[in-house]
Amino acid sequence: MRKPISAAVCAGLLALSIGVSHASLLMKPTYNADLDYQSQMLSGNYNKSLTHPDEILGFPIGQRVATPAQINQSIQTWQTQTDRLHVLEYARSHEGRPLHAVFISSPANLAKMDDILAKLNALSDPRKTSDAQASVIIDELPAIAWMAYSIHGNETSGSDAALTSIYHYAASDDPKVKAMLEDMIIVIDPIMNPDGRDRFAKSLEQYRGTAPNVDDQSLLHRGDWPYGRTNHYFFDLNRDFFYLTQPETKGRVSLINKWRPQLMIDGHEMGPQDTYLMGPPRQPLNFNIASSVQKWAKTFSVDQGAAFDEKGWRYYTGEWFENWYPGYSNYAEYRGSMHILYEQSRMAEDGVRRPEGTIQTYKESVHHQFVSTMANLESLQKYSKDMYKDYWRDRKSVLEKDSPYANKTYVVLANNNHTRMNTLVEKLQAQDIEVYVADEKFKAKDATDHLGKTQTTTVPKGSLIIPNRQPEARLLSAIMEFDAQILPETVQEERQKLLREGQSIMYDTSAWNLTMMYGLEALTLPTNVTDDISLYSASDKTQVDASSDSIAWAVNGDDDASVAFAARLMERGVQVRVIDKATQLGDETLVRGSVIVTITDNVNNANLVALINETAVETSLSIQNIKTGYGTGDTPEWGGDHFKLLTQPQIGIISQAGTSSNDVGVTWWSLDTHLGIRHSQLDSSAIARTDLRRYNVLIMPSAWSVSDATADAVKSWVEQGGTLITHENSTQAIASKDFSKVKLVDDILEDAEKYDIALQRRLLAREPLEEVNDYFAMTVQEDVAYPWDDAPKRLSKEELEKRNTWQKLFMPAGAMVSGNVDTQHWLTFGTPETLPLLYGRQPVLVVPENAEAVVTVGVYSDKEKAKRSKDDDKDETKGIGWYSLPQDKKLHVRMSGLLWPEAAQRIANSAYLTRESMGNGQIIMFSGEPVFRGATLGTNRLLLNAIVFGPGMGTRSNIKL
Ligand SMILES: [Zn+2]
Numbered sequence: 001m002r003k004p005i006s007a008a009v010c011a012g013l014l015a016l017s018i019g020v021s022h023a024s025l026l027m028k029p030t031y032n033a034d035l036d037y038q039s040q041m042l043s044g045n046y047n048k049s050l051t052h053p054d055e056i057l058g059f060p061i062g063q064r065v066a067t068p069a070q071i072n073q074s075i076q077t078w079q080t081q082t083d084r085l086h087v088l089e090y091a092r093s094h095e096g097r098p099l100h101a102v103f104i105s106s107p108a109n110l111a112k113m114d115d116i117l118a119k120l121n122a123l124s125d126p127r128k129t130s131d132a133q134a135s136v137i138i139d140e141l142p143a144i145a146w147m148a149y150s151i152h153g154n155e156t157s158g159s160d161a162a163l164t165s166i167y168h169y170a171a172s173d174d175p176k177v178k179a180m181l182e183d184m185i186i187v188i189d190p191i192m193n194p195d196g197r198d199r200f201a202k203s204l205e206q207y208r209g210t211a212p213n214v215d216d217q218s219l220l221h222r223g224d225w226p227y228g229r230t231n232h233y234f235f236d237l238n239r240d241f242f243y244l245t246q247p248e249t250k251g252r253v254s255l256i257n258k259w260r261p262q263l264m265i266d267g268h269e270m271g272p273q274d275t276y277l278m279g280p281p282r283q284p285l286n287f288n289i290a291s292s293v294q295k296w297a298k299t300f301s302v303d304q305g306a307a308f309d310e311k312g313w314r315y316y317t318g319e320w321f322e323n324w325y326p327g328y329s330n331y332a333e334y335r336g337s338m339h340i341l342y343e344q345s346r347m348a349e350d351g352v353r354r355p356e357g358t359i360q361t362y363k364e365s366v367h368h369q370f371v372s373t374m375a376n377l378e379s380l381q382k383y384s385k386d387m388y389k390d391y392w393r394d395r396k397s398v399l400e401k402d403s404p405y406a407n408k409t410y411v412v413l414a415n416n417n418h419t420r421m422n423t424l425v426e427k428l429q430a431q432d433i434e435v436y437v438a439d440e441k442f443k444a445k446d447a448t449d450h451l452g453k454t455q456t457t458t459v460p461k462g463s464l465i466i467p468n469r470q471p472e473a474r475l476l477s478a479i480m481e482f483d484a485q486i487l488p489e490t491v492q493e494e495r496q497k498l499l500r501e502g503q504s505i506m507y508d509t510s511a512w513n514l515t516m517m518y519g520l521e522a523l524t525l526p527t528n529v530t531d532d533i534s535l536y537s538a539s540d541k542t543q544v545d546a547s548s549d550s551i552a553w554a555v556n557g558d559d560d561a562s563v564a565f566a567a568r569l570m571e572r573g574v575q576v577r578v579i580d581k582a583t584q585l586g587d588e589t590l591v592r593g594s595v596i597v598t599i600t601d602n603v604n605n606a607n608l609v610a611l612i613n614e615t616a617v618e619t620s621l622s623i624q625n626i627k628t629g630y631g632t633g634d635t636p637e638w639g640g641d642h643f644k645l646l647t648q649p650q651i652g653i654i655s656q657a658g659t660s661s662n663d664v665g666v667t668w669w670s671l672d673t674h675l676g677i678r679h680s681q682l683d684s685s686a687i688a689r690t691d692l693r694r695y696n697v698l699i700m701p702s703a704w705s706v707s708d709a710t711a712d713a714v715k716s717w718v719e720q721g722g723t724l725i726t727h728e729n730s731t732q733a734i735a736s737k738d739f740s741k742v743k744l745v746d747d748i749l750e751d752a753e754k755y756d757i758a759l760q761r762r763l764l765a766r767e768p769l770e771e772v773n774d775y776f777a778m779t780v781q782e783d784v785a786y787p788w789d790d791a792p793k794r795l796s797k798e799e800l801e802k803r804n805t806w807q808k809l810f811m812p813a814g815a816m817v818s819g820n821v822d823t824q825h826w827l828t829f830g831t832p833e834t835l836p837l838l839y840g841r842q843p844v845l846v847v848p849e850n851a852e853a854v855v856t857v858g859v860y861s862d863k864e865k866a867k868r869s870k871d872d873d874k875d876e877t878k879g880i881g882w883y884s885l886p887q888d889k890k891l892h893v894r895m896s897g898l899l900w901p902e903a904a905q906r907i908a909n910s911a912y913l914t915r916e917s918m919g920n921g922q923i924i925m926f927s928g929e930p931v932f933r934g935a936t937l938g939t940n941r942l943l944l945n946a947i948v949f950g951p952g953m954g955t956r957s958n959i960k961l
Contacts, residue, residue: 029211034359035351039311041164041367050081050171053163061164062366064349065156067201068097068194071163075100075190083107084170084181091251094232097194099248101255104169105185106178109142116141116185120260123388124336125471126396134392142182143384145377146261146337148189148252148329149369151238151268153196154228157344157362158267161369162190168370180381187259193230193237193248200228204348212350214359216272221348226661233672234665235934238266239508241331242479243517244427245669245934256332257432262387263300263380264339266329267369269346273354275314276368277343278304282318284490284506286326288478289333292390296338300379304340307375313368324486325508326478327933334475335431336391342372398473405473409529410480411444413521414462416558416591417830419620420937424518425464425536433476436465436533447523450482450516450836451818451859451892457523465533479514482524483896494898498809509814509838511897516816516836519938544622546612550599552585552626552638553612557593557829560674560937561619563944566595567677568615570648574608575601578949580826581642584632588624593829593945596626598638601645618676644826646952649723651679652695654703654710654730658684663701663727666931667943673934674944684710692717696951700726702929706733715739719919721958723950725943731925732843741851742914742925745844745882745906749800752882753788758849759883759909760787763860791884800882807906811841815897817904818859819912826953827854827915827924827945834859835938836895837912842928844910846882851916855942858891858908883909913942915954922954 041062046052053061056074066074079087086103093099103110119137122129129137147165149158166188169177191197203223213220226234231246240249256264270277280297301317308315321341323330330339344365345352351361380387398405412424425435441461448454459465468476478484494505515522546553555562557579566576579594590596602608616623629638636642651671655664664681671679682690688709692698698714700706711734718724726734735744748755764787769775795803819835821828835855847853885891893904914925924946930939 026210032212035212035214035361037361037363037367039364039367041363041370042168044168045173046167046171047082047173050167051077053167060363061167062160062363064362065201065204066160066163068191068198071159071191072098072100074163075102075166078166078170082170083110085166086110086113088255090255091247093193093195093248094246095195095198097198099192099194099251100190102166102188102190103185104166104181104188105142106181109182109185117258120144123392124260124395126392126399127471138385138388138392141388143184143263143380144187144259144261145184145263145380146187146189146256146259147265147267147373147377148192149267150197151192151266151329152229152236153193153198153231154200154223154348155269155344155346156197156200156348157269157365157369158342159191159197160366161267161373162188164366164370165373166190180377183381183384184377186377187261189252192252195232196228196230200348203228214351214353216347216352220350221272221352223348225657226665230661230665233669234661235669236662238329239327239933241327241329242427242431242475242514243327243933243935244430250430253331253430257335257430260335261332261337262384262391263376264329264332264337265342265373265376266339267342267372268344269365270343272346272352274343274345275316276308276345277319277321277341278315278317278372279321279340280317281321281323281341283493284322284324284486286324286334286478287485288326288474289323290336290394290474292394293333293336293338296383296387296390297340299383300338300340300376303379304372304375307371308368311371320507322505322507324484324506324510325512326475327512331475334478335472336394338387340376342369344368395471399469399471403469403473405468405477407526407528408468408477409525409527410466410468410515411447411459411523411525411529412464412466412515413523414438414460415521416556417520417560419559419561420518420520421464422538423937424514424520425538427514428466428476431475432472433466434470435536436467437536438463438465439532439534442532444523444525446526448482449523450521450895451834452482452895459523464536465529467528467530469528479512482513482516484511484513486898491898495900502809504813506813506898509840509897510812511814511816511838511895513896516896517838517935517937519831519835519936519941521832542622543616543620544625546609546616546623547625548609550625550627551629552596552598554579554588554590554594554596554624554626555616555619555621556624557591557595559621560830560941560944561621562593562595562830563941563948564675565615565619565621566646567649567675567948568618569597569611570646571677572611572615574605574611576646577601577643578646578826578829578953579636579642580644580953581636583635583642585626585630585638586628586632588626590624593826594624596643644953645957646949647696647955647957649677649697649947649951650695651677651697651699651947652682652692653679653699653701654684654687655681655701656684658703658705660702660704660729663929666929666934667699667701667727669934670931670940670943671947674940675948688713692722693720696721696955697723697725697947699947700724700730700734702728703730703733706730711737715918718921718923721920721955723922723924723946723955725924725926725946725950727926727929728842731845731927734923735843735845735925739918740923741848741916742911742923743846743848745846745910746804748846749804749882750797752797752800753794755846755848756791756883757787758847761849762853763886788884790887792879795879795881803881804906807902810900810902811906812839812897812899812903814838814840815899816895817857817899817907818892818895819855819857820859822852822854825852825854825915826949827913827942829945829949830941831938837928837939838932838936839899839907839928844907845912845914845925845927847911847914851914853911854915855913856909856911858893860886860889860891863888863890880905881908917954920956922950924950924954
């Protein structure tokens with residue numbers, strides 16, 4: 001048996017080995033007995049041919065945070081020392097660190113992994129497997145567990161427990177462990193976010209002084225901007241499990257989906273003064289999770305609680321832990337895996353002093369995660385066969401005729417945005433969801449659209465058809481259904497909590513479905529569509545090259561990649577134009593937003609055709625070869641004003657302390673993912689001292705505050721010709737400055753009527769005229785209609801202010817609302833008339849006459865005639881807010897998720913995206929974060945347009961002599 005390292009030595013090691021390098025120059029800390037943790041984690045009999053982790057690490061395991069390099073080194077060492085391990089690298093992080101899945105089982109099981117996979121596959125598709133076959137498979141299959149840790153890089157204890165677990169299961173001589181490995185394959189994913197953990201480990205090194213620190217507010221425990229939680233691009237990997245935007249998630253999901261684990265655990269940490277949370281969650285629970293999965297979660301947690309009781313450790317289940325959003329690691333629950341969340345109170349190293357006066361040491365927190373791991377694996381060994389039986393029953397039930405999924409099909413309407421459609425299909429196929437294409441157009445009865453309108457409609461040929469009746473019905477429904485359900489009692493609890501405490505019981509956004517996030521027009525049909533469809537294949541499209549006998553070359557502006565095409569060609573020195581009105585040049589139809597390169601703009605560029613082709617390949621776009629500049633009919637010609645010359649963007653992103661690292665990261669990621677062009681991140685604290693003339697586009701991601709010095713510097717820069725783009729809280733800051741024409745709703749209530757008239761003017765500008773002859777009367781008319789004639793009695797400023805304050809309480813935590821798009825504006829190239837907007841607690845913008853409301857909240861439709869006459873009988877319609885609703889119109893706001901009526905009233909008719917000129921430059925403001933989680937591809941397009949087309953379209957051009 002290995003000689004245990006005494007607690008006193010541990011404390012000594014802690015102080016000495018961690019100290020900064022010239023320890024002898026520093027004063028030795030005094031001894032703190034509270035930091036000794038007596039209990040041993042690894043106390044069994046272990047095979048001596050495996051090197052003990054303490055030796056590899058150079059400190060007792062669990063004493064300190066092991067770095068990703070140390071964890072990898074341990075795995076590599078053990079891999080060569082036992083036949084119980086099989087190590088698979090499933091991905092590389094952005095910073096090049098490997099992500100490993102460590103399979104631990106008996107050598108016999110590890111030798112037949114392919115056979116096991118084949119059986120798992122058969123058990124997952126009742127269309128191909130009979131009950132008798134399933135029963136044999138269940139008898140033969142080992143249990144499969146997927147144990148994953150520390151997806152948030154600064155929640156470190158999980159990975160140290162993972163390392164402890166790998167050694168324990170790989171080296172234990174205990175007959176019980178050996179028997180377990182005969183029955184089970186344990187897959188350990190020890191560091192789910194190596195880049196974040198490495199960043200946090202560096203900050204631990206940086207803030208380490210001589211004495212141990214037990215103050216959870218210290219920099220040692222908290223780290224600093226951008227913190228260790230997220231990955232390289234500051235993405236929260238635990239929100240990415242169906243958006244699949246990051247390499248870590250993509251590789252991981254592919255492997256999890258292949259192995260279909262029965263048990264999945266996800267080891268996190270929470271507030272430092274908390275205790276320990278283990279599953280199961282409380283309401284709201286997503287309706288698409290099978291009841292058997294929920295039943296098993298309860299059973300496992302009882303066993304886990306008993307293991308903690310035995311040690312005298314405090315814990316709880318439920319409380320704040322709800323399970324409505326399906327994008328956590330628990331996405332696998334919808335595929336039939338039972339999922340358990342661990343949340344250990346967070347401490348970096350050393351320990352944390354608690355209100356009761358004790359210190360919980362880091363090593364104890366690692367021990368909690370290790371004991372949880374062992375308890376869950378023991379439960380799985382007990383219940384595996386019964387769980388497989390439930391799994392099989394449920395796989396069959398979703399395919400049955402009376403299943404809630406049997407008569408439902410999602411349709412994504414055909415369009416020219418191939419890049420975005422392919423992205424959608426790729427995400428669905430990654431989850432084993434079967435996607436088809438309509439071979440012919442067809443009539444669909446009772447089709448429901450994103451606005452909730454149900455009618456008979458024609459589905460065009462080429463639309464995506466996704467019948468819900470398929471083996472992954474539950475996950476498919478969870479990520480595609482337009483409006484996730486919730487229990488009435490949960491709605492009541494939420495509203496009461498808001499009123500009592502101003503707090504929400506929701507932990508995440510309340511809307512997330514992929515077609516709304518992606519801004520793709522979609523329908524839900526109440527039938528199982530099977531006729532005239534064929535499986536989707538990405539390789540259907542043939543690419544057309546640029547030919548040297550053309551006078552101009554264009555790409556389709558509906559495709560998101562057209563923006564990258566323009567940006568990358570400009571970076572290569574090519575002059576590029578964009579068309580702001582659809583045209584027909586010879587045989588080629590060019591939609592609004594199409595990007596065009598003409599030979600005359602690039603007379604001196606000998607490589608022009610080669611550069612166009614190279615860029616087309618990079619962006620997977622087909623070239624439209626143009627032979628004439630003459631517009632068919634009255635469509636625009638190539639020498640007219642609709643062919644706008646672009647200016648190469650030179651981009652700065654304001655970053656660092658005070659900014660939201662999530663929003664900075666996702667903006668940075670979007671540039672690197674969707675455009676791949678050069679840009680700089682700038683230090684937010686030094687903007688006033690930065691030479692901003694190098695940039696013609698400045699992006700201000702959401703920030704907690706914007707200093708006056710920064711605002712002043714940015715204002716003068718815009719006046720000189722810059723394009724300023726602001727998000728969410730930065731928008732709030734800029735909109736509250738005098739120089740911005742766009743205002744916050746809170747600041748205009750005194751002048752409400754003026755802003756309402758501006759709104760009515762914009763709405764009327766889109767209305768068709770009823771009786772054109774009325775406009776040609778020879779005499780002055782007495783009954784000319786003014787937009788305020790039908791307006792309800794205006795509310796007083798006091799009433800508006802009272803309402804505004806009350807309504808603020810009900811602002812959403814992330815609901816989908818309908819965006820009303822100005823389809824003539826250059827910022828909306830590639831965007832449909834109605835764009836779903838993810839809306840949260842963000843600034844509510846109101847636009848005066850001298851600024852542009854590019855996307856506003858709420859889509860109008862005509863009221864039915866009968867209803868209209870009924871309304872007309874009323875003496876007076878009721879005022880709602882600063883705006884008036886035309887009498888014959890309805891305004892649709894909520895599309896999906898929890899949006900209280902008070903909030904809908906507050907945000908209706910406000911602007912999501914605005915543009916205003918200032919001096920030679922412009923300010924473009926998003927009221928929210930346009931690239932939330934890398935998945936709001938609809939609003940992401942607006943940002944790409946702003947960045948790439950902004951300098952050419954919205955500012956005064958500058959001729960270089
Ligand atoms: Zn976490």
